[in-house]
Amino acid sequence: MYRSIALAAVLVCAAGAAFAQGGKVTVVTSFSKDVTDPIKKAFEKAVPGSTLEVQNRNTNAGVKFLEETKANNQVDLFWASAPDAFEVLKGKKLLAPYKPKATGIPEKVGSYPINDKDGFYVGFAASGYGIMWNERYVKANKLPTPKEWQDLAQAPYFDHVSISAPSRSGTTHLTIETILQGEGWAKGWRTTKEISGNLRQVTDRSFGVPENVNSGQVGYGIVIDFFAFSSQGAGFPVKFVYPSVTTLVPANVGVVANAPNKAGAEAFIEFLLSTTGQETLLEPSIRRLPVRPEVYAKAPADYPNPFKDKKLQGLLTFNADLSEKRNQAVDVLFDQLITFQLEPLKAATKSLHELDAALAKKPNPQASALAKEARDLIAAMPITDTEAAAPEMHAAFTGGKQKTARQAELEQQWSAFAKEKYAAAKAKADEGLKLAR
Amino acid sequence: MAKAVAIEIEGVDLSYGSTHVLKNIDLSIRPGELFAFLGPSGCGKTTLLRLIAGFAQAQRGSVKLDGQDVAALPPWKRDVGMVFQSYALWPHMTVAKNVAFGLEERRLPKAEIDRRVAQALDLVGLGQYAQRRPAQLSGGQQQRVAVARTIAIEPKVLLLDEPLSNLDAKMRVSVRRDLRALQQRLGLTSIFVTHDQEEANTICDRIAVMEAGTIRQVGTPMELYEKPANLFVASFLGSANILDASAGVPVPPGQKLVFRPQHASLAPAEGATMSGPVTHREFLGATVRYGVKIGGSEILVDTPFQSGAELRDVGATVGVALPPQRMLYLPA
Amino acid sequence: MALALSPSTIRSPGAALVALGIAAFLVLFLVVPVAAVVYVAFTEKGGGGFTLVNFLDFANTDLFVRSFWNSMYVSAMTVVGASVLALPLAYLTTRFEFRGSALVQTLGFLPLIMPPFVGAVAMQLLFGRNGTVNLLLDDWFGVKVGFMEGLNGVIFLQAIHYFPFILVNLSAALRNIDRSMEEAAQNLGSQGLRLFRRIALPLALPGYVAGASLVFVKVFDDVASPLLLNVKEMMAPQAYLRITSIGIDDPMGYVIAVVLIVIAVVTMWISARALKNRDYATTQRGGGGLARRKLSPRQSALAYVLVLFLLALVLAPHVGLLLLSFATIWSFSPLPDAYTLAHYARVLGDSSVYIGNTILYSGLAAAIDVVLGGAIAYLVLRTRLPARGALDWGAGAALAVPGVVLGIGYLRAFYGVKLPDGTPLAALWIMIVLALAIRRLPYALRAAYAALQQLSITLEEAAENLGATKSRTVRRIVVPLITGGLLAGFVTSFATAAVELSAVLMLVQNNSDAPLSYGLYVLMQTPAGRGPGAAMGVIAVIIVAACMALSQIAAGRAQRSREMEI
Incomplete structure (x- = not known):
């Protein structure tokens, strides 16, 4: 205890000495006020004379903002969860490399490297993805407690699940990408669509999901862990579980290219990695997993510890390269196949659930075969993983020269594909239901 | 044509807050009569009209149409046609639509409505304007549309609220004749509200002269003129000279001497009971009007104008002669 | 002696200068930023030349076509719903002796001042699938009503939010009926x-159509409410989602923006056409004045029940907001678990900056709007300047520009422009003010029109006849007489600017320059921020309402003193 304080003091002194010129540090972040306020307070205390100017924008808007304003950049730091966003910024040369001086931080959290291999951004906290639910809702509707992604695809969950669109939420994008990487393209999409058949809604903000779970408008939400932890911290009757196919991904911070206050930006990174900075992450309103292992000693009981928990260690290795290549394809596929075709997908799913129930009472091989056909129709994908990651596909979304088609054309093709398949699936399921009854 | 009905008003009192607008009004209007409420503005005549139409509620008293008390009836069940001062023609409807309105509200068959609209418009001579909008008509035409709209429903009685006030002087004369002729043809009990004694005198059978919420006198125009019951009526209808004892004439205490200018004549100053200097002289065409100062008051004397007749100059002292039968003594 | 010229025929160089100034303002802060963004709609992605292929894509994409019809349906039904709410309130409070008319009119304006996000959260907690009403219904009768589901939910929310536009316009028109x-x-x-x-x-049709067309356009262009109910298959949300998620270079978002602007302009044009020659001018001479009718005791009781029910419905979001701001935890229960003042304590420190900024920005924006709106109305109605109608349409078109398009446009157009010390022009808070002023200009413009139309031109002619110059006539006669109307415009612009988010979100550069709506947005993205967010929302509503009340009192005082002079 004393030792860690002393250590913190030394680190803070070191940081303070090295970057005494603090001044105004401007940061664009997707993190909420609950997260940024305590850290701002602690930072301004640790580095006297500095002020942290926080501009809150969602991840995508933040990236767009830096892009739009790069000619006359006024921002020092970009600070957000999704590594993808940093990859995008790196690719557009909007970040400046920086190697932190802080020591005692492992190479990896779970199986994910904490820092960017090229040194453009630095991980300061880890987050995993999972399922949160409202206990009152679940109890009132007599619903089960989920453990795995696949659970959410079961009949009782129909119309009770919420997710945010991956195109709108960096964290959901990672969740979907994790499922795709963990289970493979075809099976991963099958799982995703089976879960999606039970969706109540697809929100356009990450926070829309915990918001609705917290207020009891939906039962379950697919979220990043800290949403659930900080909701618990705020007193909401919610629970959270990590499924076995998940990944721990660092939340990152990076110095923006041509930062007006580069020294201040670096001081902030050093602070985040210091013991004081890391301990701030344990606050009830923040609740992220620190990357400095010794900080967990101060964590509340049953706080997940990725450096100790068996479950969180053997996780899959997230392939950020692959994720970046098919980034937009995955987003657009999700939107066209699921977000904007939710009604037909749900209709087909509902029929399938009824068919399953009928089959459970009275088996019927012919109907079972129809159910399988219907499931295959739902799971069908308009493109393969190779096509999704191909440069031509990327060009369709970014306006490159060698593109397969205009984005709007692709979208129409994919949504028409999904609409037709879902309608066919519903027809099969209904046919099976007639046989099974 | 429907039978003409009588209107009986008994003991009506009406106040708005602390303003006592109608005070103990009793009035009996005969079937088929064209009756005027005459008085200065603010005397309560329009309120009394609105009371009959159902737009005002009396605190006390009753209004009977054809012997039936209408107090409980809302305006739309009274069958009392009212022509508003502003005409209140609806600008979003054609003339025909305006006239048809009341018939449509009575759910009459389409053919019947068309027939009666045409009839009403013909009656006021506007048959060819049926498809115009009110804004496209002149003031006089608008007024006739308002009348047609009202008589189309064949009301029990017809109420006219200052129907001529929005017309120019020349129009007024011809429109009032038309109104009278129409009323006679329909044989409809009608009430005509006006502040203009000439309008009331020329076309109405009887007049109620009102002042400050009370009826001061009821009678035919001639009765009111010849035998006013009080000073207000005397002075409100036509010109009247009003003198008291201070003018040096014999007037019983508590009364005043009243006479019309044309009943007096100029006489030599010597031996006259009333004499004084001429204060002004006006040439009115058929008559010459002199102002004569008698004691503390000024009176008017009208003398017939004859070509070449001698005129008195301002400042000359003249006597005023008055036949005794023209002297009227009224309570002060 | 020269022939007397009516003021309308005099061409004054002063008026032309003012017109040029306004035109320059509109071009600089509306046309240029919007054009900077919208031209993308006419280029092929990746920097091609001019093309219309994107519009073809729009017509060939089921999603967009569906969204288009959904938006049409929702806008039309919202007009119906808003009319149902507004008609009885307007009729009862203007044509009858109804105690509390002024209060009803004031409360009826409140729904327009609904801070973003918190309002929808509060509505979900009251009317959502597991909100108060449905939990109770389920408990008592075992049924739930989908108030907030899908398009119907959007209609429900929008009708409540925007019905004041109809209420205000219709009431004004009804008051003018003899x-x-x-x-x-x-x-x-x-x-x-x-x-x-x-x-x-x-x-009262002219007033009703004016209000209804405003509602139609606002609903058609509104992003926030549908998205908060997770309805994405509508035009404006599609534009917003594409621009903010697929990318700033994606043409389809701007194609939709162009469609939005066209629909808005067409709606305004149709309503203007429909009202041509239908100005059933006001009280007539010799008319009965504006006396109100009496209600019988039974009618009166019924009227009060109806009015109270309607007010409860339209103020439900505010009631929910108030509850939420005092709630500890409110989750899957008809009412909060317990109550606390802690949320107010938490935001009180933070919000003083936001409150100051909100009043400053909205006040300045509304002031700009009133000046511009009054000037445009005067130029259009009282002068014969060529192309004066263009000013009118230009300012009116601002109604249709989605906030996010304007926000991005400002960044595009002004971020590269540097001040001497290197700060980009777009980073100054004054840009937020200008964006708000442009967004709310149509409201002030409408109010100025209405005020000036009721002013007889003979009053100005009399002043000129007595030797006042044009500018002095405007200053001494026109401005004092239309102050009431202008103030109404000020209040509408101010109140709605105070809760505007979409453009603000793009333009806020740092926290110390942020208005309340931004602070609220930031708070509402966190679990622990819900209560404080609601508290800040309540504070926002109170502040705006207080400012409105103050200006109303000031207007009343001005009115009274003027009546005494006359």
């Missing part, structure tokens, strides 16, 4: 609803 118009109909046997339908409503 009493004898209704009495004549009663006299001819009409009463009750038929009387309203056949006489009062047609006569």
